[in-house]
Amino acid sequence: MxxxxxxxxxxxxxxxxxxxxxxxxxxxxxxxxxxxxxxxxxxxxxxxxxxxxxxxxxxxxxxxxxxxxxxxxxxxxxxxxxxxxxxxxxxxxxxxxxxxxxxxxxxxxxxxxxxxxxxxxxxxxxxxxxxxxxxxxxxxxxxxxxxxxxxxxxxxxxxxxxxxxxxxxxxxxxxxxxxxxxxxxxxxxxxxxxxxxxxxPISNFRQRIVNVFGNKTNEKLVPVEEDTEVLKISGFVGKPEFAKKSRGEQYFFVNNRFIKSAYLNHAISSAFDGLLKNGTHPSYFLNLTVDPQTIDINIHPTKTEIKFDDEHTLYALLRSAVKHSLGQFNIAPVLDFERDPSLDTPYSYNNKDKADTPKIEIDRSFNPFKEETDSRARAVAYKKEPASSWESLYVGLESKGTKTNQDFSEVRFESEAETVSVFKNDKDVEHIHTTYQLHNKYIVSTIKSGMMMIDQHRAHQRVLYEDFLKNLTVKEAMSQQLLFPLQLHFSNQEIVVIQQLKDDLEHTGFMFSNIREELVEITGVPVGVPESEVSIILEQLISDVENEVPDSNFSATDLLAKSMAKSLAIKTGQSLQKDEQEHLVNKLFACKEPNVSPTNRVTFITMSVDELDKKFI
CATH class of the missing domain: 3.30.565.10 (Histidine kinase-like ATPase, C-terminal domain)
Structure with missing residues (x-):
């Protein structure tokens, strides 16, 4: 052969x-x-x-x-x-x-x-x-x-x-x-x-971060420094209040080489434990210097993954160094519950002289018993006054009384609110409880063949998605004017994305008065969108545009509608009233595609009576 x-x-x-x-x-x-x-x-x-x-x-x-x-x-x-x-x-x-x-x-x-x-x-x-x-x-x-x-x-x-x-x-x-x-x-x-x-330009590490991500980044950075025999750490972490929903600003550099490490990332996240909102991720820019003999950078073709000799030690050192920095710069919460910050002495008054003791002047001729005697005398005098004009109080009373008797025939009583009876007939009972909320996550509704369970978050996404898509297509969205313009800061690259989407955003109800370097000024938002959610919506939208656009044929309008629906939809764990539940169910089944969310996930499931019966066999 x-x-x-x-x-x-x-x-x-x-x-x-x-x-x-x-x-x-x-x-x-x-x-x-x-x-x-x-x-x-x-x-x-x-x-x-x-x-x-x-x-x-x-x-x-x-x-x-x-x-x-x-x-x-x-x-x-x-x-x-x-x-x-x-x-x-x-x-x-x-x-x-x-x-x-x-x-x-x-x-x-x-x-x-x-x-x-x-x-x-x-x-x-x-x-x-x-x-x-x-x-x-x-x-x-x-x-x-x-x-x-x-x-x-x-x-x-x-x-x-x-x-x-x-x-x-x-x-x-x-x-x-x-x-x-x-x-x-x-x-x-x-x-x-x-x-x-x-x-x-050539600069130090902090200035390079600011030049890349914008001037507003400078106030967000907390320095981290630690020098041990095993590991040297230098760099910065972001303050918890500036944490983002995306993982964009997370950088590890080992011996001046960018790497990805889920294990070390977990060390940073655990250091921020209790300081971050759900769904947000901390920013960090950390340089790690280790002995080249203790790492192997030849395990991946792109050299972005590194194998460490002793990952557990690095994990503990990194976690403690970040925790120490957050505590040192008063980022971590204070546990002194009795301390009142309003009573602290301002720095500008530290070296000033003490305030003068107030002087109290006393009226030594004051006699409280003398005043009491005078008041008693006035009371006696009042009792002795003749009531000479008491007849004038009743002048014209007879004529007024006659007129009042005539008016009583036309008196109308305000109707009282109808009280619902505790006991109702069988027909009414069927329409009282049509929906129930389960674990603040699912809406359970009865149907003719059995029961239906709706995921409230996905269902609301579908409803909002079709509303936004309609507004973007028809270009007749309602806008809610803000009393004061809202100013949001973004990096230069994020500003470019917002400028590309500006026209589509205006069709959904956003109104921009100014978009310039690192600053966006908003004067109007879509109806129903809280002012506090605007920055979250735009951050989510920028993240989606940068990371999730599949190809050049993909519709930016569709992406914008999906991103806004994802940001504004009712979250899992939110309690809904009966009328809110019913309204959501009705809106869902008025949609063109009620079966799936905008991300093609199932919005509801049904279970027939026969299937329920089988569970009890």
Whole structure:
């Protein structure tokens, strides 16, 4: 029998490797930015077009590459970071496997311009689908400029799996944030379709966070510092009152490398135990410095997951450090119930002289018995006064009485409220209790064939969703004017999303008087929407737009209606009155699709009498 095992060609092997390394344009952004940092760059520019599908370009002022190194960098497992296997456990750089550029070149058009400082001229290499088309000498500044064009041009199936530009750009910006936050000592700039989105100068860690997420972030940060033999922690956590419903602002950096760890995230959440509202998540930006020999960062192709030698110790240290910071800066609740803050001495009065003792003047000639004697004398005098004019009190009484007797014939008594009898006939009893609430979660209603149980949260979502969708389509929503404009603060990226949705939001009843950098001013809200819920609705909407839009054909109107319905629907655990229950049931079955919620979940179930009978067999 002939041999059937054979070695794969290099271009096929590279495409398989690309499937692990390059999932979307954001993956290319991550690899190229990390290469620029490893090259010792102090200034890095990222340029993207069409969310990276058409172009991803990274320009840095690092040390550059020689002619030979530039050519070798596109070979598989070619790297300058590792010489022996032991070097894998002493890593202080970002990329080390040497498969990134080879994988990217296998699925895109790549152009690399690079020059070392000691050289007079540089090199330019053009690669299309793993094959080098040209390599020439070129005049270029010190450093490297690498352009990745037409991603997945030779794998159409992979390109079809990419999401809309809005979603892909969100992933690109996320990767940009992760790298920029980990290296505040490097200046970063991001240009999207020719316009500048971020320009981050060299700064400290706190200032870098503020530059990325907006000036309003500065007042939300609580510093965290802890230095032990095992772990060094530095960074910031967000104050509990600014916790968000999304997990967007959660960053762990281990040895200046962004990682994801559900275990360490739980340590932060437990430190905030009792301080957060249900459904909200704390923000944190924490740098963890550990011995490289105690971690393994080679367990995942994207290197975002790390294996620690002693996770339990790190968990305990991280939890106690965050708790200590929250207590040190008076974020944790005070347990002194008898203390009245209003009685505290203001700081401005600490060093002032004590107040003068008030002086009391006494009238030494005051005699209370003398006044009592005078009052008795006046009372006696009053009794002795003759009642000479008492007859005038009854003048005209006879005529008034006659008129009053005539008016009594026309007196009408106010009708009293009808009192409901405790005992009713059988017909009335059927209509008194048509619905019941079970555990403040389900509404139980009787039907002809048996009983029906309705999930109140999902049912109300369906009702609100169809109402909002109708208002958005017809564009005749009612707006409720606010007495004072509502000012909400958002990051620059969130402001861009709100501006995109401004017209649709106005069709639902929102009214905006001003949208500018990091500030949104609202003068009107949809009827029935509490003012306190506006910020929650917009945060949820921004999160949905950034993370849940499936493709470019997806309707923004539909997404907006779903997001608002999810935010404003009756929550599980909310008690409803009888008329509220019945109104919700009637509104649900007036909908076009009462069977499912906007997220395609069942809103109610039915159980026939026969099924109930079987339960008692």
């Amino acid at each position: 002939a041999d059937i095992i054979q070695l794969l060609p290099d271009h096929v092997a590279n495409q398989i490797a690309a499937g692990e390394v390059v999932q979307r344009p954001a993956s290319v952004v991550k690899e190229l930015l990390e290469n620029a940092i490893d090259a010792g760059a102090t200034s890095i520019k990222l340029i993207v077009k069409d969310a990276g599908k058409t172009l991803v370009q990274v320009i840095d002022d690092g040390k550059g590459m020689s002619n030979t190194d530039a050519r070798l960098s596109f070979e598989r497992h070619a790297t300058s970071k590792i010489r022996t296997a032991d070097d894998l456990f002493q890593l202080h750089t970002k990329g080390f496997r040497g498969e990134a550029l080879a994988s990217i070149a296998a699925i895109a058009h790549v152009e690399l311009k690079t020059k070392q400082e000691s050289d007079d001229v540089g090199n330019v290499i053009v690669i299309e689908g793993s094959s080098v088309t040209s390599q020439e000498v070129i005049v270029t500044p010190k450093g490297s400029s690498i352009s990745v064009k037409n991603l997945f041009f030779n794998i159409p199936a992979r390109r079809n799996f990419l999401k809309s530009n809005t979603v892909e750009l969100r992933h690109v910006i996320d990767e940009f944030h992760r790298v920029a936050l980990a290296h505040p000592n490097i200046s970063f700039a991001l240009y999207n379709n020719g316009s500048e989105s971020f320009n981050l």
